Amino acid sequence: MTATAFRSVGLVREEPRVTGSVATPVEAAPVVEDDEVARAFASGAEDGLAQAYRRWSPLVFTVAVRTLGDRTDAEDVVQQVFVAAWRSRDRYDPDAGSLAGWLLGITRHKVADLHESRSRVLRAVDAAERLADQDIAAPAADPVVDKVVLADELQRLGQPQKRILELAFYEDLTHAQIASVLRLPLGTVKSHIRRSLERLRLRLEVDGVAL
C-alpha cells in the first residue's frame, strides 16, 4: 500500500461535508440475484440499467461521497458512471467479473477525473501557493471502495449475522459477550462469525480493490 493510500484512510474517518439534498439511507434487502441483474444489464434488456442502478447505485454513490466529500459532485459521478456503463455495456463480460466490480472501476476513473480537474482549478486559482500535484490530485479511492463494498455485503447478511458482526466490529465484543447480549448459543455465534467473515472476504475478493 502506498503512502498516498494510507493518507486517504483519513478521508474514511471524516464525515463528508453535506452540500446537497439529503440522501436516503439504504435499508432495502436484495430481491434479485446479482448475477441475474448483471446478465440483464449485459444483454441490454429494457430494465437492465434500472435493475443495476437499483442494486448498485448506493455503492457507487457512497464511494463517491466518501472520496470526494461533496454530494453534488458525487451525484454527478453516479450519473457519469451509469451513463458510461450503459453505453459501453458491450464491453462488460458477466463471465469475466462482477458488474459491481466493473462499475466500481468506472467510478474510480470518474473520481480520478474529477480530482484531476479540481487540481487544475486549484492550480489556476492560486499558482503561487499551489501544492505538489500529487498532494492535490491523489484520489486513492481504493480503501474507500473496499470499505463500502464490505458495508454493502454486511447490509445483505441476514439477521442475526449482521448484528453479530456489527457487535464484533464496532462494539469490540467477544463472541461470548455477543452470545450473551443476543441470547444465542456460543456455537451458533462462532459459526455465524466464521461464515459471515468468509462471505465478506469473498465479496472483497470479487468486488474490492485491495485483496
Added chain:
Amino acid sequence: MSHCDPETLALRSLGEGVGTPDEDAHLASCEQCRSELENLRRVVTVAKSGGSTTLLAPPEHVWQRITAELSAPSPAVDNDRDRDQAATEEPSTVVPLRPRRSRPATWLLVAAGVGGVVVGGVATAALMSGSSTTPPGTLEASTALDPLPDWDATGEAALSVNAAGEQVLTVTVDAPTSGADGFREVWLIDSAVQGMVSLGPLEGSTGQFVIPAGVDVGQFPIVDVSLEPVDGVPTHSGNSIVRGTLDA
C-alpha cells in the same frame, strides 16, 4: 496436528485471544493457516476502519438525469467527459429505460418535471415572419439540425440579433409537414437536458422566433423541433424530429 479450526481462526482475526498452545505452534509453521488468518484480518481491518458505514442511495433526480441523458441521443448533448465511452456509441443502442406509458417517450416529460424549468410557452413565442428564411441582423450562432432516430429530416437554426436588439432564432426544417400527425414545436433545451423553453409552433418549413428576454441561449443551447399531438398537453411530447446545439 491438523490445521487450525476455522472458527478459531475467525475469532483470532477479530483479535480474540482464543486457541491453544498447540494451535499457536501450528500457526507458526503452517503457511496455509497463516495466510487464511491474514486474509480474514484484512477483512476485519477494512471493516473496522472508520467505524460503521451507512450506504446512501443517491437522490431520485440522479436517476432521472441518467434516463434523460441516455434518451437524448444527439451527440451534441454528450458531455466531453464521456467522450471515450460515447465515441463508440450509436443512438440506436439507447433503449427505453422504463415501461412506456401513454406518451411515446417520457424523457422530456421527466426532465420537465425534474427541472421545473419550462419557462414561457406558446404565448411567449412571436412568429415574426413565416416566410423569411434569412436571419435578420447580426448572426451570433448557428447549427445544423440532425434527425433523431426514426426521422428522415434535416434542418438548420441560426441565432441573430435584429435591429431592435432582440435575439431571433431562425429555424428551417426540410421535411414535409403532415397536419394529421400534429404540429411542430420549437424548443430550447439546456445542456443537461433538464430544462427547456418552448419557442412556439413551427408553421411550414421555416419560422423565426424571438428569444424571450431573460432566456440565456448559452444556458439552453440545444435547438429541438418536436412533433406535438393536438392533445392540449403543453409539455414536450418526447417525440423530437431534429436537434442541434448552437455554438456560442
